[in-house]
Amino acid sequence: METIxxxxxxxxxRAGLVATLHNHLAAADIREEADYAGVLRGLLAAPDTRMLSVDLDLPGMNALDGxxxxxxxxxxxxxxxxxxxxxxxxxxxxxAxxxxxxxxxxxxxxxxAAGFRSVLAGQIYVPPMVCDLPSDARPDDMSPGHAELLTQRQREVLSLLSVGKSNKEIARSLQIAESTVKVHITAAFRLLGVHSRMAAVAALQRRSMSGDQPDLPGLSISA
Structure with missing residues (x-):
């Protein structure tokens, strides 16, 4: 039995989310945790856990570092x-x-439930609202210090972008939605600390020439 x-x-x-998983995904084995330390202990106790739903404000998690x-x-x-x-x-x-x-x-x-179902099916779920929310990124927000955190999918998108592929062509090549391509490009720009496609390609080429590889396992499944 799969564990969530x-x-x-x-x-x-938390109780409402557990009920949602029970009712809409027919999930039977659901474990609950109230802090990040509990999550780590729970994963050690149940290494076959397939999916984790987690709030970024979870005590002890340190947001994205967690x-x-x-x-x-x-x-x-x-x-x-x-x-x-x-x-x-x-x-x-x-x-990212x-x-x-x-x-x-x-x-x-x-x-x-639809979002969770997409992830369990091997996809990456991006909420539709992301296209409607205003971008609040400023030039000062960009930092080149996190380039090593590029995911495999982001590298694939940038590689296709480097040979002049449009967003639509990239989406077709990777069999993902065009909106998902835009999300990956925006996230990659932030990690590389750049503002344009040309700058992103140049940064990726510099990393390739230096032999630098990302240490994050990467999200290789299409959305």
Whole structure:
């Protein structure tokens, strides 16, 4: 029996999410945790856990650092961030950190279940609202210090971009949605600390020539 873990510090919301998984995904083995230390202990006790639903504000998690830690040390675990979106940047940063999906807490139960179902099916879930939220990124927000965290999918998108492929052509080549291509490009720009396609390609080529490889397992499954 597959195990799913729900990690949220708020008991009522956690109970509601567990009920959603029971009712809409017919999930039977669901474990609950209220802090990040409990998540780590729970994963050691149940290494076959398939998916983790986690709030970025979980005590002890340190937000995205916790997501990166999980992806490095639990490469087979599907990590879904469930949080209140503060901005488009928050969603993109979570995906750039390696989350397999971002499910907004204000979603109705059926919408949340659809997001979880997509992740369990091997896809990366990007909420449709990401296209409607305003971008609040500023030049000062860009930093070249996180280029090593590029996911495999982001590298694939940038590689196709470097040979002049359009977003539509990239989507067709990778068999993903064009909106997902845009999400990966935006996330990659942030990690590389660049503002344009040409600058991103140049940064990727420099890393390739230096032999630098990303240390994050990467999200290689299409959305």
């Amino acid at each position: 873990m729900v990690a949220d510090a708020q008991p009522l919301y 997501v990166r830690h999980l992806r490095r040390h639990q490469p087979d675990l599907k990590v879904v961030v469930v949080a209140w979106p503060q901005a488009r940047r928050s969603i993109l940063n979570a995906l 950190a390696g989350a397999h999906g971002y499910v907004p807490k204000q979603f109705a139960a059926a919408e949340m």
